[in-house]
Amino acid sequence: DLLVVGSANADLVIGVERRPDAGETVLGSDLAVHPGGKGANQAVAAARLGARTVLLARVGDDDYGRLLLDSQRAAGVDTVGVLVGGAPTGVALITVDPSGDNSIVVSPGANGRLAPGDVRAAASLFHASRVVSTQLEIPLETVVEVVRSLAPDSRFVLNPSPPRPLPREVLAACDPLIVNEHEAKVILGDACVSERPEDWARILLAKGPRSVVVTLGAEGALVASSAGVSRVPSVKVDAVDTTGAGDAFTAALAWRLGTGESLAEAAAYAARVGAAAVTKPGAQASYPTAAEAEAL
Numbered sequence: 314d315l316l317v318v319g320s321a322n323a324d325l326v327i328g329v330e331r332r333p334d335a336g337e338t339v340l341g342s343d344l345a346v347h348p349g350g351k352g353a354n355q356a357v358a359a360a361r362l363g364a365r366t367v368l369l370a371r372v373g374d375d376d377y378g379r380l381l382l383d384s385q386r387a388a389g390v391d392t393v394g395v396l397v398g399g400a401p402t403g404v405a406l407i408t409v410d411p412s413g414d415n416s417i418v419v420s421p422g423a424n425g426r427l428a429p430g431d432v433r434a435a436a437s438l439f440h441a442s443r444v445v446s447t448q449l450e451i452p453l454e455t456v457v458e459v460v461r462s463l464a465p466d467s468r469f470v471l472n473p474s475p476p477r478p479l480p481r482e483v484l485a486a487c488d489p490l491i492v493n494e495h496e497a498k499v500i501l502g503d504a505c506v507s508e509r510p511e512d513w514a515r516i517l518l519a520k521g522p523r524s525v526v527v528t529l530g531a532e533g534a535l536v537a538s539s540a541g542v543s544r545v546p547s548v549k550v551d552a553v554d555t556t557g558a559g560d561a562f563t564a565a566l567a568w569r570l571g572t573g574e575s576l577a578e579a580a581a582y583a584a585r586v587g588a589a590a591v592t593k594p595g596a597q598a599s600y601p602t603a604a605e606a607e608a609l
């Protein structure tokens with residue numbers, strides 16, 4: 314099974330002609346509410362592909378929390394690990410301007426209350442999981458507890474988003490660490506001495522992960538391990554909306570690793586899933602079934 318530990322947010326989206334300045338009010342489009350958050354997105358993406366998936370997350374005892382639970386169940390995710398209460402459901406307030414650029418304010422809410430104790434209380438989920446996938450929209454101490462809770466033969470996949478410096482203990486557990494260009498630069502910090510993604514992958518690997526994947530949007534991805542660095546080709550598609558593509562990529566990769574594929578094989582599959590996800594608007598609404606991913 315795949316265990317996703319992470320965030321669940323309601324995305325509240327309003328189209329605007331332009332963003333308000335301080336003290337100003339602008340009128341926008343009708344409000345659209347979508348289930349989101351990196352953990353919830355990953356779980357839905359994996360389940361839609363056919364993976365047996367469990368989500369460990371926290372939502373509020375409110376309408377947005379119920380929306381998130383409903384969308385997980387509709388995709389086939391096991392929600393036994395979704396805890397309810399402690400704070401309002403996490404929310405992302407998103408404005409989108411006519412050029413498609415967005416500005417986002419996130420209130421972590423219940424995601425910020427997903428505590429190390431919640432991870433310890435879910436020990437049985439960790440024992441039943443071959444792969445555990447996490448991001449950084451939950452407290453870092455909770456991510457550290459995830460690493461400490463891994464079953465001896467299970468694999469840890471981390472997309473450090475939003476990026477911040479990581480303790481050695483977390484880096485050393487990653488197999489792989491999955492970063493896009495921006496995340497690579499933040500995690501590398503002063504060590505980012507090159508503009509070549511191949512170099513980022515090598516330098517990141519030297520920081521301790523067992524393997525590294527750098528995603529490069531329309532350019533596909535790179536995989537790096539002790540066996541060297543190799544390129545994963547992209548799939549040519551007409552991109553409509555790249556929201557949530559990285560989450561779909563990570564979920565697909567984590568699931569395929571759990572079925573025994575090599576990192577290169579799993580990344581090639583994930584690139585198809587990421588490409589399929591950019592051909593439709595939205596995040597969760599854009600995620601393909603296995604048949605749709607294969608048809609690309």
Ligand code: ADP
Nearest residue numbers: 493528529530531533552558559562584587588
């Ligand atoms: P993020 O969404 O985290 O910024 P990327 O933009 O690198 O991550 O996208 C993740 C993966 O999704 C890429 O590695 C690629 O496989 C796929 N992908 C993203 N954008 C495109 C695109 N325009 N065409 C084809 N595949 C894409």
